Amino acid sequence: xxxxxxxxxxxxxxxxxxxxxxxxxxxxxxxxxxxxxxxxxxxxxxxxxxxxxxxxxxxxxxxxxxxxxxxxxxxxxxxxxxxxxxxxxxxxxxxxxxxxxxxxxxxxxxxxxxxxxxxxxxxxxxxxxxxxxxx
Numbered sequence: 001x002x003x004x005x006x007x008x009x010x011x012x013x014x015x016x017x018x019x020x021x022x023x024x025x026x027x028x029x030x031x032x033x034x035x036x037x038x039x040x041x042x043x044x045x046x047x048x049x050x051x052x053x054x055x056x057x058x059x060x061x062x063x064x065x066x067x068x069x070x071x072x073x074x075x076x077x078x079x080x081x082x083x084x085x086x087x088x089x090x091x092x093x094x095x096x097x098x099x100x101x102x103x104x105x106x107x108x109x110x111x112x113x114x115x116x117x118x119x120x121x122x123x124x125x126x127x128x129x130x131x132x133x134x135x
Contacts, residue, residue, distance in 0.1 A: 003030065003050050005116070006131045007123050011055035014133065022115045026050055028084030028102030029109055036071045040064065050134055057129030064130070065120045068113050075113075080106050 003024040006014045014020070024030040030050065037048040043063055046054045056064050083101040090097050123130050 002135060003048070004133045005119060006133065007119060007126070007128050008131050009128055011053065011129075011131055014131065021119045022112070024050070024112075026086070028086055028104040029112055031086045031102070032075075032084045032104055032109065033071055036067045039070075040067045048132055052134045054132045055129050056132070057123070061120050061124055061129070065117065068117050068120070072110070072113055075106055075109055078104075078106050082106075 004020055005022040005024075007019045007021060008014060024033075040063060041047045044056075044060050046056065046060065048054060082104055084104045085099060086102045087100050088097055089100060119130055122128070
């Protein structure tokens with residue numbers, strides 16, 4: 001499962017990967033940011049999700065940029081490495097529940113936020129938006 005990000009002028013499916021600039025996987029990096037994305041959904045009505053598509057343009061790019069800054073503040077207080085909760089597996093018929101975690105490296109998460117922030121800056125400069133293409 002991946003969530004691919006493209007710089008483009010509308011919410012249409014990309015014809016090439018030329019404007020692709022970032023991808024999220026179903027791991028601790030995405031799930032750490034999920035809380036911030038959920039807050040953004042409450043403001044914009046647009047959900048950043050691994051499975052669905054959405055498009056951010058205009059003033060919504062400003063809100064996305066603020067979300068990146070908010071995430072940066074929180075990770076600045078995190079350790080260099082931590083385990084992020086990514087979900088729960090429920091085994092049918094076994095009465096067994098297993099919580100799943102994924103290792104997050106603060107430096108790598110910071111680089112992901114750098115790429116996202118650069119994409120936002122470029123979108124604003126070129127009068128484009130960011131298309132989030134979910135699986």
